[in-house]
Amino acid sequence: MNDTLIDVPRGLTNVVAAETALGDVRGHEGFYHYRQYSAVELASERSFEEAWHLLLFGTLPDGAELVAFRERIALARAIPDEVAELLPAIARLTADAPDALAGVRMALAAVAAADRIRPLYDEGAYARVADAIRVSAVTPVLLAGLHALATGRVPLRSRDDLGHVANYLYLVTGEAPDARSEHAVSAYMTAAIDHGFNASTFTARVIASTGADLAAAVTGALGSLSGPLHGGAPSRALDTLDEIATPDRIDEWVTATVQRGGRIMGFGHAVYRTEDPRSRMLRGIAEGFGGARVEFAVQVERRVQELLAELKPGRELHTNVEFYAAIVMEACGIPRSMFTPTFAAARVVGWTAHILEQAADGKIVRPSSRYVGPPAPQPLPARVQGDQPARAAVTPPERR
Known part of the structure; x- marks a missing residue:
């Protein structure tokens, strides 16, 4: 058995843990697939x-x-x-x-x-x-x-x-x-x-x-x-729209949220560095329903990206699947x-x-960890006088 430990990034980021034929996510391309199909x-x-x-x-x-x-x-x-x-x-x-x-x-x-x-x-x-x-x-x-x-x-x-x-x-x-x-x-x-x-x-x-x-x-x-x-919670994307409430408050709300280090729900993804393809598809579906809610959501999306370009130059932040999923589910009668x-x-x-x-x-997943606590083994400290451990009740063998 090889006992050599291999250090990997925290959270196993980008570590290949298994092979799969089910699909893949190509974040830099904004593409993912199930087996061989988009x-x-x-x-x-x-x-x-x-x-x-x-x-x-x-x-x-x-x-x-x-x-x-x-x-x-x-x-x-x-x-x-x-x-x-x-x-x-x-x-x-x-x-x-x-x-x-x-x-x-x-x-x-x-x-x-x-x-x-x-x-x-x-x-x-x-x-x-x-x-x-x-x-x-x-x-x-x-x-x-x-x-x-x-x-x-x-x-x-x-x-x-x-x-x-x-x-x-x-x-x-x-x-x-x-x-x-x-x-x-x-x-x-x-x-x-x-x-x-x-x-x-x-x-x-x-x-x-x-x-x-x-x-x-x-x-x-x-x-x-x-x-x-x-x-995450798609409902929080609707909460964001509710908090902003009107188009004239978009700039004020977004600027205040960014300056205090808050998160704009429905934006950003851990994998995609381009627009989330799911969001793009769902935006189209939402626009098919139409209405004031959809128009406001599109307006918020566009203005958030413009403001972030000013407030955080060089950092792209697109809507993720939650943003328009919330709009679509609400339009179809699903409660938050x-x-x-x-x-x-x-x-x-x-x-x-x-x-x-x-x-x-058939292979069990069994990674290792790197111990970083106090060196071992160390001698047990002497027990403080009078500090006797409680005796555990012992059931006689014939009663077990």
Whole structure:
């Protein structure tokens, strides 16, 4: 065994931790892809289920395959009766939680228990795929059900006649969406399925590498996504627009925010050094809806970039996916409290694809650390007189 330690950048920045055939992000080009296809083209021109099929099976489905896949997804949406009985209690427990995903983590763990989902280590390829579809299909239903309960409504039953995105919108809003809203949210959710080895995806792969069950890996990814430094919150982009309020306040608000070192929500990305391609696509979709809100958002985007060029010369800051995603979701009737859950409902498909890939690799992720504490070993200090440790209660062997 080679015990030589290799120093890497803090946060593993730009460290290649694994190989993947699922896709890549080329930040300097402003481009990312799912397998061999542009993710933005897929989002604009194909359905969510087609992109899902591509990531799971490596190919875009033909007509018959797509019909069969949609039927399989619809069957996988059902919430076990035991879990349905738990949802009201979970909704009450997490009603005031700052983490919008706390409830679904609890509910998903309950589904895994009810379904008897086994460790990846003990399952074959077919069973792993079945688990991936099951978890990805039921997660949006759980999210919508918890939202309904939190707002005093009875959760609706899924409709088999609706596609994955349309069914989700129906469960959240109570109404089947029109074609424009379905396409808009489908484009956003498809664009959000995967985005490289971000923190939540890497978390899912680390857990999967231990051979744990697929739902456990997704639950861990949900926990990672809940962190403010990762998942963000599209609703905060709307908060920014609300705070600015009117066009004449843009300069004042932006200048004050930059001078105090504040963050302009909806702008900037850790990877892209050009315009976020997802933002560009969603801007076009938002402009298709039109209205004062969209016009104001475009005006804010343009003026923020102009002001930053003056205040921070040489530093480009473009809108990220959150900015126009918030505008689009609001236009389609999704409440702000469901913006992050909607992102999670899409990203779970990417997580499960990565989990399957990691499970097939079979290698546990086990990095090392560099110890920087006091030198060891050192002699234990003498115990202070009278400072006797409490005796642990010992159960006689025959009573154990």
